[in-house]
Amino acid sequence: MTVDAKIELPVIEFRSSDLERGTNGWHQLCKKVREACETFGCFEVVYDTISTEVREEMFRLMKELVEVPVERKQKNVLPPPSPGWVGPGSHVSPLYEGFGLGDVSNYDSVKNFAQLMWPEGHPRFCDTAHTMGTQLEVLNKLIWLMLIDSYGLGDDSLKMNYTTFMRMMKYMPPPPGENEIGFFAHTDKLVSTLICENQIPGLEIEVNDGQWIRMTNLSPSSFVFVVGDALMAWSNGRLKAAKHRVLIKGDKDRFSMAAFILPNKGTIIKIPKELIDEQHPRIFKDLDFMEFYSLAFSDPTKSRDSGQLLHKFAALSPPVSN
Numbered sequence: 001m002t003v004d005a006k007i008e009l010p011v012i013e014f015r016s017s018d019l020e021r022g023t024n025g026w027h028q029l030c031k032k033v034r035e036a037c038e039t040f041g042c043f044e045v046v047y048d049t050i051s052t053e054v055r056e057e058m059f060r061l062m063k064e065l066v067e068v069p070v071e072r073k074q075k076n077v078l079p080p081p082s083p084g085w086v087g088p089g090s091h092v093s094p095l096y097e098g099f100g101l102g103d104v105s106n107y108d109s110v111k112n113f114a115q116l117m118w119p120e121g122h123p124r125f126c127d128t129a130h131t132m133g134t135q136l137e138v139l140n141k142l143i144w145l146m147l148i149d150s151y152g153l154g155d156d157s158l159k160m161n162y163t164t165f166m167r168m169m170k171y172m173p174p175p176p177g178e179n180e181i182g183f184f185a186h187t188d189k190l191v192s193t194l195i196c197e198n199q200i201p202g203l204e205i206e207v208n209d210g211q212w213i214r215m216t217n218l219s220p221s222s223f224v225f226v227v228g229d230a231l232m233a234w235s236n237g238r239l240k241a242a243k244h245r246v247l248i249k250g251d252k253d254r255f256s257m258a259a260f261i262l263p264n265k266g267t268i269i270k271i272p273k274e275l276i277d278e279q280h281p282r283i284f285k286d287l288d289f290m291e292f293y294s295l296a297f298s299d300p301t302k303s304r305d306s307g308q309l310l311h312k313f314a315a316l317s318p319p320v321s322n
């Protein structure tokens with residue numbers, strides 16, 4: 001009988017001294033980020049530029065948010081296909097509740113959301129969610145830049161107009177002694193995601209077809225970067241879109257937030273020509289992002305998809321080498 005060596009997901013520390021583009025430290029980081037995204041489609045990033053105070057405050061505010069009356073939660077309706085409020089017992093899972101907040105780095109957008117939840121206003125929520133969203137957007141940009149540099153591409157090769165879509169989530173504990181799926185297995189349909197949790201584990205990543213690795217012991221300054229289907233398409237399949245799920249155990253509520261990069265309507269994702277050659281023939285057509293995204297969320301069964309939908313939608317058969 002062979003025993004698999006325990007697979008550990010990469011943990012990459014972003015020390016501020018290494019974040020200057022072009023330095024040795026920067027190039028080392030670029031290499032690690034690329035390897036992690038090609039092998040696993042995700043990694044834990046330790047990044048203390050986002051303070052633990054802001055994070056903790058955000059989780060405290062999310063506890064307030066879930067206490068808002070349902071009639072107000074239901075008012076959070078977003079332009080389709082983005083989900084607004086998803087209550088417990090929805091298609092996601094009986095334990096899950098999620099709030100979508102579009103364009104979180106835009107203060108007015110956060111204020112509009114807060115006004116629906118707390119008609120008397122909630123400046124503390126607005127400031128904290130806006131700060132968090134803006135800083136996550138910066139971190140995401142940094143990771144994109146590392147990917148571009150790791151492939152030796154020009155700055156324009158991963159450029160698009162987008163907004164950052166934030167989802168704030170609560171997972172209730174399952175019955176004592178049981179494990180339950182809090183979020184079904186899927187790949188993210190957007191470009192990339194940064195996830196942050198309240199130190200209660202639950203996120204699991206699939207490696208080697210069927211082997212799930214649980215992300216435990218994340219540091220209080222850690223985020224999880226996840227490659228989405230659209231970034232996988234951009235990279236001509238070199239970066240892996242991580243299949244992930246949330247499995248809930250124990251007796252504590254789990255809170256998490258995710259910042260997704262959502263390209264604007266009309267964005268066409270094109271593979272940079274440098275990523276197409278004889279060894280890497282082109283496997284995807286140019287991707288009209290919003291068409292794909294709308295299809296993916298057109299019904300709940302499609303959103304359960306783990307990457308096949310993108311292949312059906314945009315794969316070239318056979319691949320072409322120019």
Ligand SMILES: O=C(O)CCC(=O)C(=O)O
Nearest residue numbers: 169183195203246256258
């Ligand atoms: O709650 C989490 O940790 C992950 C949620 C997730 O995968 C998603 O919202 O797409």
Ligand SMILES: [Fe+2]
Nearest residue numbers: 186187188244
């Ligand atoms: Fe996800």
